[in-house]
Amino acid sequence: MTQPKTQPKTQPTPHPTPSVDPLTPTGLDGDRLARRNAVLLALAQSIGGATASIIIATGPLVGTMMLHGSKSLATLPVSAMVLGTAIGTLPAGAISRRLGRRVGFMGAAVLSACGGLLAAFAIFQSLFWLFALACMFSGFAAAFVQQYRFAAADTASEGFRPKAISWVMAGGVLAGVVGPQTVIWSKDLFSPILFAGTYVAQAGLALIALALVSALRIPRPAAVVAGATGRPLAQIMAQPRFIVAAACGITSYALMSLVMTATPLAMIGCGLTETDAALGIQWHVLAMFGPSFFTGNLITRFGKERIVAIGLALLAACSMVALAGVELAHFWTALILLGLGWNFGFIGATAMLTDAYRPEERNMVQAVNDFLVFGVVASASFLSGQLLEHFGWTTVNVIVFPFVALSLGLLGWLVFQGRKGQLS
Template sequence: MTMKRNVFLLAFCQAMMMTGNSLIVATASLVGYLLAEDKSLATIPLALQFLATMLTTVPASFTMQRLGRRNGFLIGVALGGAGAATAVAAILAQDFRLFCAATMLVGMFNGFGIYYRFAAVDVATEHYKPKAISYVMAGGVVAAFAGPNLANWTNGWLGTPEFAGSYAALLGIYALSLAALGFLRVPKPAPASDREPGRPLGAILRQPAFVVAVLSGMLGYGIMVLVMTATPLAMKGHAHSFGDTAFVIQWHVFGMFAPSFFTGALIQRFGVLNILITGALLTLGCVGVNFLGTDMSHFWLALFLLGVGWNFLFVGATDLLTETYAESEKAKAQAFNDFMVFTTVTVSSLSAGMLQYNYGWQTVNAGVLPSILVILAAVTWLKARRARAIAAG
């Protein structure tokens, strides 16, 4: 029961983190558009959030190795609360640079929070591991409904300017995370003197499965962020209301996390490589729908497919990654993986606003096609390699 309670608490914390993130995704580029003199910089605050996450991934991993998962998560929540308060002040003061600083603080929180899924591995048995990862990721289903709707409902809480109330609501979300962490119990890391040194990072990186896991995770996440970040601006450009945008983001986030209730079971039944291939094909379907038109139905279906594709790619990549390192190697392996993932995410979010503003929605979608093809080629290669190894005995 302790294992399942811990997984539930981690899923709840994931839900709160992703609720905040979906609120920010729905609003940050619009706030940036309101505050920035150069409107092509509208997605810079969101890009800086991802940049801060990228820069935090490595120190966060080693901090948790030293202090434990729970203490690391508490540090992260404190940073998130500071970011929410700073965002409110920035919007009220109409200060673009201060808003950028606020999103960076939230990004630092995310740099710790992205390890919720790995903490689930720490508390789960070997057989339960894929399901534990999936259930923690499923916590984001709450975010699908809570985040965009919360942004919409609280938009006018503090009067004008827009969205100050939405960011005030983040403080309550992070307070709930803080309360849940008080009940979390994750095994403490072994003392440094008791740990085996493990293989050098270079040896871990040379494993074919590690390469494919990292590629699938980083490119899958990068594709999702590029298209998702540009969506509010694209919808605004095609005369859709913020309510429509919130609805589309809601279903996108639902697509990202609802499959997690069964992704683990699908991995156990069909194999992780088949799930990764399916995720890439669903992402390709998103691009196809976006090429067909810009009606509300096109944005809704495309972003939903993008969410489900991301789920299969990210959960699958995480599960594949855990096959490639020993306990003593997990801090450096996980840190390298998440650093690469969020480096790609940062580049994608930085590119989204400029591509959308200068070249348009079709260019944004065309830009992700090479990455989808790389994922399909890499996973197919690993699948063929494993099949040959089995055939050879």
């Protein structure tokens, strides 16, 4: 009796490994996760970003008090904060890559709280170098805050990405109010020890930020989970788009820091008050982050390069106003223009940078970019006090013009290269 032929068992076709994480954006879900994360990050930015404005508004004044009126080192606490940010950029990228954004952001919030308490202790003890060290700790934590804008882009579709970045930066609007108002409300909290209460309050703000970032949901990209490493860093950095984006980001942030750090000391030197200086910084920070509600739309409509060029032009306009006089209106107008120029220049450059890397390369490239940016910004903030002390307020502002011209030249070269490539 013939046995029926048995059909060979066919192996099920293996499903291909998905190229993206299940939570990676496709745009089909209306960017729900991206919007949720962007809102949380915007709120955290409004609280975490207040630390920087607190140190900028009070650090030079605390330094002057501790150094008995000397201005040459008075900006060192701000420089230490920025240096801490520069030092923290590479660890921030590595921790985010290995442990995830959420863990890194939570740890940074705890460190920021510790930095605030240490700064308050240093003020009580009148220990200038310890105060500068505490500001460096807060700056290290701020390196993770700087990653908020990139984190917002992680779960966003290509169309929503510029808006997600600008939403997070818009959180700085509230930071522009929270920081200076915290200074005004708390500077006499432990009278006669000026500003000690401000840094205790800063620690409390960091704990609020901790609660916000703990609710984030940002998956690691599937390419990273699968072990993909991406292109060599040197190859990525050699791209014209990376070079110009990094250069414009560095210029926008460094020039803003140079002028902003010197401004409170210049205002006090011209007979204005600490409250005038704090309110000036408040208007400045509002101008830095306020346009972010529509900067993403402007980038989408007019292009990244045009927005960066407008930002650089506004930085030049700031120095023109500052050179026109030393009344309160001159200082405040210059600070507002300085903030607007930073917003368009830095957010536009950040959006340009996202075109220069692949998903598996993002943490590495973002960290290197921020390391370059804040390394130069730290030098600019330190030189700010030296320039003001030895050469005056005019020199601080004149230096802006050649760097703006150089960055505009690079931007024009990139646009020309792009058009040349399209025609060939």
